[in-house]
Amino acid sequence: MKLEEKVIGGRSNKVNPEILTSILLISATILALIMSNTDLREVYHSIFNDIKIFGEFNLHLLINDFFMAIFFLVVGCEIKHEILKGHLSSVKKAAFPVIAACGGVAVPALIFLMLNYNTRFANGIGIPISTDIAFAVGVFMVLKNKLDPSLKVFLLSLAVVDDLISILVIGIAYSSDINLFGIMGAIGVLCILIYMNKILKVKKAIPYMIVGIALWFFVYISKIHSTISGVLLAICLPSNSENGNKSLLENVNESLSPICNYLILPLFAFSNTGINLAANINYAELKTLIEGIMGGLIIGKPLGIILFSYIGVKLHLIEKPKDTTWASLLQVATLAGIGFTMSIFVTEIAFSGNQDIVDASKICILIAGILSSTLTCTTIFLKPYLNRKYIISHLHFGLRKQN
Secondary structure, three states, rough: OOOOOEEOEEEEEOOHHHHHHHHHHHHHHHHHHHHOOOHHHHHHHHHOOOEEEOOOOHHHHHHHHHHHHHHHHHHHHHHHHHOOOOOOOOOOHHHHHHHHHHHHHHHHHHHHHHHHHHOOHHHHHHHHHHOHHHHHHHHHHHOOOOOOOHHHHHHHHHHHHHHHHHHHHHHHOOOOOOOOHHHHHHHHHHHHHHHHHHHOOOOHHEEEEEHHHHHHHHHHHHHOOHHHHHHHHHHHHHOOOOOOOOOOEEEHHHHOOOHHHHHHHHHHHHHHHOOOOOOOOOOOHHHHHEEEEEEEHHHHHHHHHHHHHHHHHHHHHOOOOOOOOHHHHHHHHHHHOHHHHHHHHHHHHHHHOHHHHHHHHHHHHHHHHHHHHHHHHHHHHHHHHOOOHHHHHHHHHHHHHHH
């Protein structure tokens, strides 16, 4: 990830995009919570629900269904780049984060399912499986002097695989009443995009974006969640670089990343975290949902990552990075419990029309993010005391003192 530079008083200060994005997300969330719990509540809800773009398509839907498709386009570009040329481009490079990510998805899903099987909350199984790249990496950069710096790549790769699995879950589990005309239209547009790439050799972004809008429309009317169109468009973008220049895939990613990080994600947070904390929510009735989300994110994520990684290493399926301790890995694994953007997004889809459930789920996601960050700080503090040499030396000291 690039660093933005500002020159102040003749000195070059580096501002990290991940930290700035995290600050904007936190600020947007706090502002939404303030507006939703003061006299500005009606204004807040009116802005997002009463302003119609066309038909019943309001500002809230525009953000969640269209703007988030742009975000998924960027995510798709990152996934494709990592698979083709990055940290997931070979079995050796990909094995460790992929196995860890699978554990970080499977264990939270299992915890949620065990608590909510055959309940009306079962559809929320996709909520605790995601990691928010922007937030998790942002917290990592804040604490980077206390964490193993080599594990930033691991966290990024882990989050990318997480996103890929989440996208598959959204496309499969949260699509209903499929419209055949929309499916056929989307397939037709995909063929055009592939033809533009492979036959016509189009290297300009604008033609792909124009055709991409048509793809979004057909996916939207197909009843498959429209954000999947962003990933499909990313798959069709040319990834080959010529004459030492960056590929169109990389250029689109670099151009759209600031828009997503500094505008779309904060706008999404602002429009989706307006929770009325004084609302009459029956938490006793939602007990298993709350336990499933909190347990999945706070406990299931790090437990799954460490467990699958450990088993993979013991079975010689994967190799732990050199000079990386299990304690260091645990510190980063706890950051994966910050689901935020993706978890909130899945909540909106899974429980659409059930505002009490949506609000309770969002509160759980916010608390889980705070507690996961706190757990990381706690593991940093406890790490010296968990060191094997420290324990042995103090044990010997205690025995000598007794004698």
